[in-house]
Amino acid sequence: MSFFGFGSGADIDIILDGADSRKQAEIKTEEGRKEKHSLYYDGESVSGKVNVTMKKPGTKLEHQGVKIEFIGQIELYYDRGNHHEFSSIVKELARPGELMQNATYSFEFVQVEKPYESYTGANVKLRYFLRVTLVKRISDLVKERDIIVHTLSTYPEMNNSIKMEVGIEESLHIEFEYNKSKYHLKDVIVGKIYFLLVRIKIKHMELAIIKRETTGSGPNTFNDNETIAKYEIMDGAPVRGESIPIRLFLSGYDLTPTMRDINKKFSVKYYLNLVLVDEEERRYFKQQEIVLWRKGEKVRRQIQQPASVPSTISNVASPEETSPTANDVEK
Incomplete structure (x- = not known):
């Protein structure tokens, strides 16, 4: 050539x-x-x-x-x-x-x-x-x-906890609670599960983070579910009145902020999926959407004291870098 x-x-x-x-x-x-x-x-x-x-x-x-x-x-x-x-x-x-x-x-x-x-x-x-x-x-x-x-977002002013009940008539009744509904990507999900009625033989219970990607519209809509994290929070049969704590650190997982109807082309949403498995391998689950957002990092800077004061240097954390955009999460 x-x-x-x-x-x-x-x-x-x-x-x-x-x-x-x-x-x-x-x-x-x-x-x-x-x-x-x-x-x-x-x-x-x-x-x-x-x-x-x-x-x-x-x-x-x-x-x-x-x-x-x-x-x-x-x-x-x-x-x-x-x-x-x-x-x-x-x-x-x-x-x-x-x-x-x-x-x-x-x-x-x-x-x-x-x-x-x-x-x-x-x-x-x-x-x-x-x-x-x-x-x-x-x-x-x-x-x-x-x-x-x-994209960086401001801290949500309203961040209600999630409280829900799930059960099978006369067989199972549980309540679960998560401390917040909106989490930044380095946050910790804290929660509890209360067993009010247990008449089935539960073998174990697990919690998963599900990412759901939706692309297109109408007949050309495609949904893809990916399990980002999954871990066992209970092994063995619970008894009535028992409370199981939940503590899930998000920083170790490959997460993005929640994205809603980006340029009318796609969305990315996240769900907490609570799954109970009985001794016959039947699965009972409850899913709840959570909102993820990216928090600005704290920037440290050095401030020199005036000459009239004994010279010292202190590290002072500046305000968090926030830049709300069109992709900002709900507040």
């Missing part, structure tokens, strides 16, 4: 400002692997440089212009031919001309809106990326670089 003049002729690299010091975050690929990319939040500017490196110094590369795009995109796996862009900003880096040597172009997308959280699921992917295109007559040169976006 290069012999006939159709080769790429140059390499393109996208360098983000502060990439070495910026926090990295992980996200799953469609194949289930984990990738790390630079982490951004809604309203943050995205800036950097684009380097175009000539493969053969001294050669000439004609182009019809160089542009960079900031793109937010949703891809439904059952409709891969259509990419739904909810955010698209284009900036021109160079007008049509010729490249005789390596070139560097600066770019900045100021306070760019990023309303949704990056997500890779069973049937859908939401990604943000930068795309540089060097336009040529026959075959464009294209380079993409992904970033990860997290």
Whole structure:
């Protein structure tokens, strides 16, 4: 291809400002692997440089212009031919001309809106990326670089506990209570289960966190349930009046915030699933939806005392970083 003049002729690299010091975050690929990319939040500017490196110094590369795009995109796996862009900003880096040597172009997308959280699921992917295109007559040169976006939410003001009853007439009657209905991703679920009537032989009881991903609409609606966590909270037959404590730490699991009707394309909801299994392997369960949200991290800063006071340095926790977005949980 290069012999006939159709080769790429140059390499393109996208360098983000502060990439070495910026926090990295992980996200799953469609194949289930984990990738790390630079982490951004809604309203943050995205800036950097684009380097175009000539493969053969001294050669000439004609182009019809160089542009960079900031793109937010949703891809439904059952409709891969259509990419739904909810955010698209284009900036021109160079007008049509010729490249005789390596070139560097600066770019900045100021306070760019990023309303949704990056997500890779069973049937859908939401990604943000930068795309540089060097336009040529026959075959464009294209380079993409992904970033990860997290949406932060404020602490829910109303956070009622969950209290429910479940039972089988004249055979089983239990009450269960969870301390809250909304939890941040590093939170702890605390609860209790009360046995008011037990006339069946229960072998064990388990609690699971279920993630339900819903994509599409109408006849093209797809639901995928994934068990994120499951652990046994009781082994053996309970007696009437017994109380079983629940304490489940969320920080050890791969969770995302609850997502409701994202760009009218998909939703992600979480449920606590309480399951009782009797000695005949019959299963009795009760499911309750919970809301998950991402809490801003505390940022520590150093404050220097005035010169008139003996010099000391103290670490003071600043207010929690919160940036409510369109994906904010219910308050």
